[in-house]
Amino acid sequence: MRALTYHGTQDVRVDNVADPVLQHPQDILLRVTATAICGSDLHLYRGKVPGLKEGDILGHEFMGVVEEAGPAVTRVKRGDRVVIPFVIACGACYFCERQLFAGCETTNDGRGAILNKKDLRPGAAMFGYTHLYGGVPGGQAEFVRVPMANTGPIGVPDALSDPQVLFLSDILPTGYQAVLNAEVAPGTSVAIFGAGPVGLMSAACARLKGAEKIFIVDQHEERLRFAAEQYGAEPINFAKMDDPAQAIIEATQFRGVDASIDAVGFEAKGSAVETVLTTLKLEGSSGEVLRQAIAATRRGGIVSVPGVYAGFIHAFLFGDAFDKGLQFRMGQTHVQRYMPELLEYIGLGTLRPEAIVTHHLTLDEAARGYEMFDKKQDGCRKIILTPGM
Ligand code: NAD
Ligand code: ZN
Ligand code: ZN
Numbered sequence: 001m002r003a004l005t006y007h008g009t010q011d012v013r014v015d016n017v018a019d020p021v022l023q024h025p026q027d028i029l030l031r032v033t034a035t036a037i038c039g040s041d042l043h044l045y046r047g048k049v050p051g052l053k054e055g056d057i058l059g060h061e062f063m064g065v066v067e068e069a070g071p072a073v074t075r076v077k078r079g080d081r082v083v084i085p086f087v088i089a090c091g092a093c094y095f096c097e098r099q100l101f102a103g104c105e106t107t108n109d110g111r112g113a114i115l116n117k118k119d120l121r122p123g124a125a126m127f128g129y130t131h132l133y134g135g136v137p138g139g140q141a142e143f144v145r146v147p148m149a150n151t152g153p154i155g156v157p158d159a160l161s162d163p164q165v166l167f168l169s170d171i172l173p174t175g176y177q178a179v180l181n182a183e184v185a186p187g188t189s190v191a192i193f194g195a196g197p198v199g200l201m202s203a204a205c206a207r208l209k210g211a212e213k214i215f216i217v218d219q220h221e222e223r224l225r226f227a228a229e230q231y232g233a234e235p236i237n238f239a240k241m242d243d244p245a246q247a248i249i250e251a252t253q254f255r256g257v258d259a260s261i262d263a264v265g266f267e268a269k270g271s272a273v274e275t276v277l278t279t280l281k282l283e284g285s286s287g288e289v290l291r292q293a294i295a296a297t298r299r300g301g302i303v304s305v306p307g308v309y310a311g312f313i314h315a316f317l318f319g320d321a322f323d324k325g326l327q328f329r330m331g332q333t334h335v336q337r338y339m340p341e342l343l344e345y346i347g348l349g350t351l352r353p354e355a356i357v358t359h360h361l362t363l364d365e366a367a368r369g370y371e372m373f374d375k376k377q378d379g380c381r382k383i384i385l386t387p388g389m
Helices: 039-045 162-169 171-181 197-208 221-231 244-250 272-279 288-296 318-324 335-348 363-375
Strands: 002-008 011-016 028-036 061-069 081-084 143-146 189-193 213-218 234-237 257-262 297-305 327-330 359-362 383-386
Touching: 002 363, 011 363, 028 081, 028 162, 039 363, 061 143, 061 162, 081 162, 162 171, 162 335, 162 383, 171 197, 171 297, 171 335, 189 197, 189 288, 197 213, 197 221, 197 257, 213 221, 213 244, 221 234, 234 244, 244 288, 257 288, 288 297, 288 318, 297 318, 359 363, 363 383
Parallel strands: 189 213, 189 257, 213 234, 257 297, 297 327, 359 383
Antiparallel strands: 002 011, 028 061, 028 143, 028 383, 061 081
16 A cells, blocks of 8 residues: 655655554554644654654544454444544543543553653554554555554544544644633633644634634744634734733733643744754753743643643743743643544534645645645645545
8 A cells, every 4th residue: 555654854755565454353444535744743754753663654643434343343333434533542441531541551562662761651652653652553544554443433424524524633632622721711811822733723622612812823924814814813923023922911911811822842933042952952942932821821820732842841931830820731632532522513513624724635745745834835734635546
């Protein structure tokens, strides 16, 4: 079959690889009908996450039709059209019972996963996300083996198209969890850092939850304009000012917003600290967005972090966070928990995640898709790849 494979930093290729086969009674084999490129794939593409091997198949946002089901699979059957959550969870362990699916302690054996020399294992296995997270082949492919098929896949009605439901696999639940963590409710204010797909899904969900005021920070004018038009967010271009947090503070009677959402993560751009780290070839992240989120949030407020972090963070003003009595909430998304209610919202037309898609490419064009999404070329916001075309 054809699949998008990793060959090194900024080197991904669509190759012929072996077809996947069922390996466990609870596996299904999926024929992929649509798959997307995620900001999390860009961390891999840019060589920022260890644990990839040459030839690994990437991709964790995908859906398709069940080709074959193992003998212990009861939730779906051959021919069903399903969306797959990027988190692989058993549904039965200590964490799954508490609906903390991203913490599942049975799907990732954690081999080689010693983070920062502490004996901490990462959580659940994920598709196409390095050997730290189980080394499970991803779904930017014609076919993919889906383990734990009694916990992950969700059936979708024929009346809804692939682009309408595909983002149930990751970015929609991720924006939703960020907004729930931020306790967005009618009358509240929220500042979203990053107007990429995750920031935009956060804006959509903040609207859904009745936020009174939404600020959105980025440097890409097109993304900011889209957020303003679609979700009524107030755009703030950080490249045009010294400190976007200051603009947010001034617009909220000098108190700050009830909550901030960091939808950027450890690869935040545009700070002096980043320049110093790059110049001195130092490891770690500038922590620029965390610094701004702490500054922009009112006393007693919440900083919700869906953006991915890894390793050391510089310029993290913990003292300021303490002084303001802030709460921090973060982590990988417990996708399985939110899929059913989000599918209902899509069915009702209350959420239209497909609105953010700018490019439809074939799977064979995936390498160009990565480059375009990485460099934000051609107004690229979100790409859907279609295998077999
Ligand atoms: P993306 O790269 O398309 O978007 C990131 C956006 O942040 C870009 O528009 C960029 O211009 C902007 N940005 C960069 N520096 C900034 C700064 N200093 N201030 C404000 N904006 C800045 O990626 P995405 O798909 O939207 O993903 C965003 C983050 O969410 C990534 O870190 C991704 O790994 C993470 N993510 C987490 C989960 C989860 O389970 N928690 C799931 C999906 C994605
Ligand atoms: Zn993703
Ligand atoms: Zn589990």
